[in-house]
Amino acid sequence: MKRMKSEKDLDMFAIRPDRKGPKTVAILLIICSLFFALVAKADLDLAKQEEVSDAFMAEILETPNQQGDNISFDAYQSYHKEVNENNGYLIRGVSLAIGAAAGLLGGVLLFRMKPIGGQIALVGAVISFVGGIVGNMAFHDAAQKYLNGTIQDNAEYSAYACGICTFFFAALALLPLINARARLAFQEANKVVLVQDESE
Numbered sequence: 001m002k003r004m005k006s007e008k009d010l011d012m013f014a015i016r017p018d019r020k021g022p023k024t025v026a027i028l029l030i031i032c033s034l035f036f037a038l039v040a041k042a043d044l045d046l047a048k049q050e051e052v053s054d055a056f057m058a059e060i061l062e063t064p065n066q067q068g069d070n071i072s073f074d075a076y077q078s079y080h081k082e083v084n085e086n087n088g089y090l091i092r093g094v095s096l097a098i099g100a101a102a103g104l105l106g107g108v109l110l111f112r113m114k115p116i117g118g119q120i121a122l123v124g125a126v127i128s129f130v131g132g133i134v135g136n137m138a139f140h141d142a143a144q145k146y147l148n149g150t151i152q153d154n155a156e157y158s159a160y161a162c163g164i165c166t167f168f169f170a171a172l173a174l175l176p177l178i179n180a181r182a183r184l185a186f187q188e189a190n191k192v193v194l195v196q197d198e199s200e
Contacts, residue, residue, distance in 0.1 A: 017188045018181035019113065025176050026111035029121050032169050033103030036096045036128065043093030043135075052080050061151070069149030079146040088138025092162070095131020099124040099166065106173060113189035118177045125170035132162040 046052070057073050064071060083089060102124020109117025136159035143155030176182040 017185035022176040026107045029107035033100045037100035040096035043089045047089035064151040082142035086138035092135025099128030115186045121173035129166035
């Protein structure tokens with residue numbers, strides 16, 4: 001009787017496959033990828049513009065100037081040109097676009113219980129992380145040169161925010177690859193069953 005009880009106790013603590021976890025991560029990766037894609041599109045659109053419109057600047061500068069920053073359109077235009085000359089928009093936009101594409105593909109594969117999906121998303125996240133940091137250096141330097149007040153601070157904070165988001169993205173992609181229950185679920189979902197033909 002004691003032997004049977006101990007076997008049941010061991011079974012209670014046995015690691016069981018978890019299919020729900022990787023699929024939840026896959027959905028989160030897809031959502032994050034869509035956000036990255038929107039930011040990437042905005043950056044790549046700005047990379048094509050030698051000058052930004054007055055309407056765009058009015059929208060961007062409205063709140064900072066109401067708070068007393070008094071940033072002129074000429075100063076913001078110089079900031080935009082400086083970022084563009086140092087390829088800030090292009091570097092950040094391309095790296096986030098790669099991350100978004102890798103995250104979408106990886107998320108779909110991960111949802112189908114393919115562990116390579118997590119690996120693809122992780123590579124994309126690392127590219128986005130590195131590219132985001134390099135690209136944001138151009139934003140930070142140009143802001144220090146031409147802007148002031150809250151909008152100058154926002155350029156610095158956006159660099160931190162980009163780094164945090166891409167780091168979270170990488171951690172999310174890595175999670176199902178190192179989780180024991182998820183790895184068991186991958187093995188179970190992808191195991192090959194040989195069917196022997198009885199007629200032979």
